[in-house]
Amino acid sequence: MLSLKNIHKSFGGHQVLRGIDLEVSKGEMICLIGASGSGKSTLLRAVNLLDPVDDGEIWFDGADIAEPGLDPQPVRQRIGLVFQSYNLFPHMSAAENVMLAPRRVKGLSRAAQRGRVEELFERFGLGHRIDHYPDQLSGGQQQRVAIIRALAMQPDILLFDEITSALDPELVAEVLDVLRQLRAEGMTMILATHEMGFARELADKVCFLDSGRILEEGTPAQMFDAPAEERTRQFLSQVL
Amino acid sequence: MTQAEDSPAMPGRRARYEAALRRRSMWVAGVSTTLVFLAIVLLVPLAPGWEAVKKSFFNWGVFAKTFPGLLDAFLLDIAIFAWCAPLIALLGLFIAICRDIQKPAFYPLRLFAAVYTDVFRGLPVILVIYLVGFGIPGLGLPRPWNSPYIWGSLALILVYSAYVAEVIRSGIGSIHKSQSAAGLSLGLSNADTMRYVVLPQALRNVLPANMNLVVALQKDVALLSFVGPVEIFRQAGVYKSLYANFTPYVGAAIIFLAITIPMTRFADHLMNKRRKQEQ
Numbered sequence: 001m002l003s004l005k006n007i008h009k010s011f012g013g014h015q016v017l018r019g020i021d022l023e024v025s026k027g028e029m030i031c032l033i034g035a036s037g038s039g040k041s042t043l044l045r046a047v048n049l050l051d052p053v054d055d056g057e058i059w060f061d062g063a064d065i066a067e068p069g070l071d072p073q074p075v076r077q078r079i080g081l082v083f084q085s086y087n088l089f090p091h092m093s094a095a096e097n098v099m100l101a102p103r104r105v106k107g108l109s110r111a112a113q114r115g116r117v118e119e120l121f122e123r124f125g126l127g128h129r130i131d132h133y134p135d136q137l138s139g140g141q142q143q144r145v146a147i148i149r150a151l152a153m154q155p156d157i158l159l160f161d162e163i164t165s166a167l168d169p170e171l172v173a174e175v176l177d178v179l180r181q182l183r184a185e186g187m188t189m190i191l192a193t194h195e196m197g198f199a200r201e202l203a204d205k206v207c208f209l210d211s212g213r214i215l216e217e218g219t220p221a222q223m224f225d226a227p228a229e230e231r232t233r234q235f236l237s238q239v240l
Numbered sequence: 241m242t243q244a245e246d247s248p249a250m251p252g253r254r255a256r257y258e259a260a261l262r263r264r265s266m267w268v269a270g271v272s273t274t275l276v277f278l279a280i281v282l283l284v285p286l287a288p289g290w291e292a293v294k295k296s297f298f299n300w301g302v303f304a305k306t307f308p309g310l311l312d313a314f315l316l317d318i319a320i321f322a323w324c325a326p327l328i329a330l331l332g333l334f335i336a337i338c339r340d341i342q343k344p345a346f347y348p349l350r351l352f353a354a355v356y357t358d359v360f361r362g363l364p365v366i367l368v369i370y371l372v373g374f375g376i377p378g379l380g381l382p383r384p385w386n387s388p389y390i391w392g393s394l395a396l397i398l399v400y401s402a403y404v405a406e407v408i409r410s411g412i413g414s415i416h417k418s419q420s421a422a423g424l425s426l427g428l429s430n431a432d433t434m435r436y437v438v439l440p441q442a443l444r445n446v447l448p449a450n451m452n453l454v455v456a457l458q459k460d461v462a463l464l465s466f467v468g469p470v471e472i473f474r475q476a477g478v479y480k481s482l483y484a485n486f487t488p489y490v491g492a493a494i495i496f497l498a499i500t501i502p503m504t505r506f507a508d509h510l511m512n513k514r515r516k517q518e519q
Contacts, residue, residue, distance in 0.1 A: 073429055076427040077426075080426070081425040087418045087421065089441075091444065100428070100436055101426035101428055150425075
């Protein structure tokens with residue numbers, strides 16, 4: 001479904017991604033782990049085409065979306081991204097946040113969307129918060145609204161950029177529950193995460209990024225119980 | 241025992257100290273204000289020219305006779321203000337957006353907007369009013385297109401929209417990149433991201449700054465008197481010649497302040513509210 005080949009990206013002379021290869025099949029959940037600055041966020045932003053890559057190919061649905069000059073808009077409609085700091089629109093209610101993109105991009109009126117959006121809020125335990133503004137919501141609630149906002153575009157793939165890192169510890173579980181639900185529904189997902197327990201429990205594949213390369217990848221059991229690389233062992237011993 | 245200590249009926253040491261401090265500073269402020277006020281009231285009339293100034297600037301008879309006429313003339317100021325302000329808002333917004341368009345086909349617009357803001361912020365308002373207000377009717381346009389109302393107003397619109405454009409642009413710059421990233425990541429176009437995500441927040445942020453421009457505009461309407469319209473400043477001049485007395489100018493000043501002080505206060509209020517929200 002998604003295939004990255006030899007992705008390179010640098011910011012102002014600093015090489016952040018140095019030849020990433022990654023295969024993602026439909027319905028898979030991939031977890032990217034690694035220290036801060038190892039390139040996890042940059043990789044996700046590259047796939048969403050927010051930060052275009054310098055070199056390499058990203059094959060999605062039979063087309064190379066890393067092609068320079070390609071219109072990123074249709075791709076972004078099908079590959080959603082959820083941010084670490086939620087990035088909700090503070091001047092809109094939760095429902096408006098969710099309905100904006102389908103309204104403008106797919107031409108769905110508020111009335112046409114309302115039922116489905118209410119259902120989404122209900123499903124993720126936010127039915128009573130649908131008309132609240134972001135500053136009236138807790139961090140965990142805001143992040144769940146952000147996930148609903150990305151889901152409302154009915155994307156083929158969802159990318160999650162350390163979405164629990166900005167949350168107070170007691171709010172992490174409610175957001176991870178949403179991910180569990182999506183996993184059960186068969187959503188294709190790539191997560192950059194520090195939640196090792198979660199990755200171990202649910203990921204199909206765990207990739208360890210180290211200074212812009214995927215140093216090691218494998219099933220959670222392989223990666224967490226018997227990592228082959230010294231760097232992976234070091235990293236895991238620091239975070240586990 | 242401990243409950244009595246916790247109850248709000250018994251202020252703690254800190255609260256007692258602060259209350260004493262407050263009483264003391266109110267007392268000092270009251271006394272010093274009274275002293276300064278008394279000094280002005282007692283000393284100013286001792287100045288050698290006071291009698292003459294009193295007669296020509298604070299003449300009650302002239303004031304009473306001219307004030308209603310000044311109020312009438314001020315309606316024209318308000319009318320000019322009322323049709324200029326919305327046009328300034330629209331043109332300012334347009335110019336601000338032009339300056340941020342990245343597409344190469346729109347480069348002429350961008351260039352135009354940059355030159356526009358540089359030129360009209362770089363000229364004294366009165367100069368623009370003279371050039372536009374006298375220059376364009378001088379082309380020999382037929383009525384009503386030779387009216388100084390139209391061209392004087394246009395001069396104000398040109399100058400003020402340049403300032404408004406810069407204020408709005410700074411507002412656009414104040415919105416964090418993560419907001420447009422969120423809009424784009426959902427598949428919104430650049431234009432929609434600007435219109436629905438960035439602009440509403442930017443305009444709200446710069447509302448206080450624009451309110452200050454609104455107050456300034458209300459005052460600068462008086463400059464149009466130099467190209468013809470008999471608004472309040474011009475009317476005061478007419479009365480001055482008629483009665484050989486400057487009191488009408490004082491009357492005009494009072495009328496302006498009656499409008500501009502509440503507007504300024506309102507702008508400050510918005511500014512404070514904004515600051516509190518940001519904390």
